Amino acid sequence: MTGESDESRIPSDEELTAFIDGELEEEHRARLLGLMEREPAVAARVEHLSRASLPFGEAFQPLLDTAPTAELQRMLDGMSVPPVAANAVVPLTRRRLFGAIAASVAAGVLGDRVLVRLLGAGDSDDLADDDGGPDREHHWHGVVAQYMGLYTRETLGATTPGRDAQSAQLAALNRPLNLSLTPEAVEVAGAEFRRAQILAYDDMPLAQITYLDPRNGPLALCILRRPGTVRGVEQEMRGGLSIAYWNGPDHAALLIGRLPLPDLTAKAEAVRQRLAI
């Protein structure tokens, strides 16, 4: 909160809300109390905002009783998570929520759907190992690294889509990102194509193509539309993952995975030479 030295200003609704919610430091709180005594307008605003102090807890209590708890418990009891080495795809018994997506991209979308927004967060504690500085240009690397940190072999499923399906998935990326990806161009040596899909980073479409490297686990090639200076492959580590990244005139790209940095960089260099971004 800023401007605290200005005694005469009218506090913001944010400040008054925090006051009502008991979230202010004692000193700040005392100052607002003083201000309320002197300024009827401030007191009136607090009174008005306090009308929204409704019995929320009681109001939402009945919802708990309507939760299908027994059914959910049965679902949970029947849910087994395969050990890391297994190659089973976790079954999804209900697809309503994701039906629209499944219909729009025929293959392979259902296995994976987490956390892009969360990871785009500005100051979450979870981003502690992000660069922490004003490195906006590479901020998305940290976001992608956290996202990829969640991937297991199971996340990617066991099968490689055929060439036609790969082309169809890539076509869905090409339009929004103004790319011309082909299955050949995005091949990664030693890894099998699993899925191409659009994620979102700061409301911008982010192309993500995932692969399974039988030895090292999931890999992803990610492309963001970001005009800038053309740069060759550089490398870094984030969150225990290796990243090799480069820039074309219109896009930034990176390859990420849990394998030794030199190995990943060599794969990235091969992709960079094939890929027009």
Add this chain to the structure above:
Amino acid sequence: MRGSGEIASEAEVRHGLSVTLPRLWRYGFVLSRQRDWADDLVQQTCLRALERHGQFQPGSRIDHWLFTILNSVWLNEVRARRVRFGQGTVEAETSLEVDGAREAEAKVLAGQVMRLVGDLPEAQRAAVFLAYVEGLTYREVAAVLGVPVGTVMSRLAAARAKLADRMSDGAAK
């Protein structure tokens, strides 16, 4: 096998899920405003939590961790749909309302409060639910939603102003 500050076991996370199921479902319902979506969100949350049980830090609040996962599953779906279809989030037609809540006089106020909250924009609705229904601190809400504390404050203040206006408008009723 459990040492100090060690990794959570799957059984521990499973137990945490089990005791939090109704609250997870409720949060899923508040976000999605549809019962079957809430079911799906809880199912996905269970799956993610079990898959990632090693990421839970024993000793921290497992319910908050699970809210974070559910929130993420929800947000990613919303965003993915927006990207895929090039349009805004499709808001559910139904307002937030419990089956049968209308029937009992005693539940009138509860229904009214839920409707008021249900009419808030999604981001404000989530913040209000977590802070005022679940009783999380601003900081905890920020962690669940993955946004700065200042953003939580803005959302709650905007929600409060809106709810207060609605209460004032409807006071005579």
